[in-house]
Amino acid sequence: MNEDSQAPEAIAVIGMSGRFPGADGPDEFWQNLIAGKDSITRFPGRTDADGSKYVGARSILEDADKFDASFFGIYPKEAELMDPQHRIFLECSWEALEDAGYDPAAYPGMIGVYAGLSLNTYLLHNLGKGKDLAKNYQVAEYQTMLGNDKDFMPVRVSYKLNLRGPSMTIQTACSTSLVAISQAATALLTYQCDMALTGGVSVSFPQQRDYLFQEEGMVSPDGTCRTFDAEAAGTVFGHGCGVVLLKRLSEAIADRDPILAVIKGWALNNDGSDKIGFAAPGLNAQADVIAMAQAAAGVSPSDISYIEAHGTGTPLGDPIEVAALTKAFREGGAEENEFCSIGTGKTHIGHLDCAAGVTGLIKTIQQFRHEKIPALLNYKSPNPRIDFANSPFSPVSENRDWKRGMTPRLAGISAFGVGGTNAHVIVEEPPLTQPTGASRKQQLITLSARTPAALDMMSKRLADHLENESPDLADVAHTLTGRRAFPVRRTVVAADLKEAMAKLRDEAKTTTAPATAPRVAFLFPGQGSQYVNMGREIYDSEPA
Secondary structure, X not given: OOOOOOOOOOEEEEEEEEEEOXXXXXXXXXXXXXXXXXXXXXXOOOEOOOOOEEEOEEEOOOOOOOOOHHHHOOOHHHHHOOOHXXXXXXXXXXXXXXXXXXXXXXXXXXXXXXXXXXXXXXXXXXXXXXOOHHHHOOOOOHHHXXXXXXXXXXXXXXXXXXXXXXXXXXXXXXXXXXXXXXXXXXXXXXXXXXXXXXXXXXXXXXOOOOEEOOOXXXXXXXXXXXXXXXXXXXXXXXXXXXXXXEEEHHHHHHOOOOOOEEEEEEEEEEOOOOOOOOOOOOHHHHHHHHHHHHXXXXXXXXXOOEEEOOOOOOOOHHHHHHHHHHHHHHHOOOOXXXXXXXXXXXXXXXXXXXXXXXXXXXXHHHHHHHOEEOOOOOOOOEOOOOOHHHOOEEEOOOOEEOOOOOOOOEEEEEEEOXXXXXXXXXEEOOOOOOOOOOOOOOEEEEEEEOOHHHHHHHHHHHHHHHHHHOOOHHHHHHHHHOXXXXXXXXXXEXXXXXXXXXXXXXXXXXXXXXXXXXXXXXXXXXXXXXXXOOOHHHHHHOOO
């Protein structure tokens, strides 16, 4: 790189949302992670007539069948015919925009959607029962097709939220959502859109579905995921959804958006046939994609202090993944041993398939925010097939501090799909911003919803967020002003977080705005006591 060349534009993550096993959003997800909560559900497994025993374990998504159809203008019958994966992703997309303080109806730019989802079992197990589905699909069952085909999940988000950027489904198995994030970031760099919603969702039915364990296979014999441990024998699959909102970093800074993390670089490739089987991981391709992402980000592997591993806990996958990471780091010049922490959320919540990669990104964002790395669950002693002592990596055996330092914290996130499509993303902690300072002693918190019940729930969730995250109250007030104003409204005036939480949890009075603004018949400006510049003080002090 010559002196006149510039580093490529980075991508800011400015909003996020999700549904995770045992957690209704990113905040509760973090609380579970740092508390070491095992969110995998166990239940009795069946035994076949031939004596084959099935394992009853899977991470469950609560209320996966619930959907606020009326909020999106969807008729109840239409909602019934929609794959719950479509419904959940639509809700999380709206929430990610709200998290960033954006109303898509008021945003003048183009917003893209890049996402993927898992196999639709709702159609097979629920809608298709007792029907000649193959015969009627695309004919008599046209609405069923629109509500269930993978192609229509992102474009439904674009339609319902009036988003005019590119909108597409991306499918690469376990690496789907991290590949989608990479494609969204590329679209932003090439100015195909101005912001992008991206992520993935995986929900299968029935959720409490047991599985057959096979030696040296992918799944765990006892329903426990032991990534990097000596007793690691397989993974546990589960359900979840994650969505992030991306924007070019320079514009996010200029617009004073809430920057959660910075995506510095990313890379994609495929194993080809350089592996022992179609579903097996490929060491060389994994090492290559990691090195490519580091090069794209312009970072040295020695500067990376955390890896959010694919980490499925399989006998074959874990050793190959660490060997690939070690190869990439050593060839990139990292000589020190055990300087880089390595972990994964799969020991807590299982493998979320198409939502796994974005879940890893959200987990890493929370680690930046809280300056801690949650411990791997079920980790007692290292897998003897992995030589951690002579590698750059140290498994996170207990909750570990991860403080800001003189240089920005960097992390690598991996997702490797069955079939060989690999993704690796380099993320950096959000830049420190100069506090603007509160412009007033008290802040005005504004909330709105379509119904009183929804407003009450929103108020309580915001109070919980203030308690768990301790954000700047002025920043919260500012972000809320960017959200769409619905008819049922509540305002809270508070001087600090404690007062705001108390008032939000109180059964406060709400007001309902009229559907149309009343006509003005007469306007009386006052009693003749106005004078020039009488409003100057307010004009100078209020950001309006």
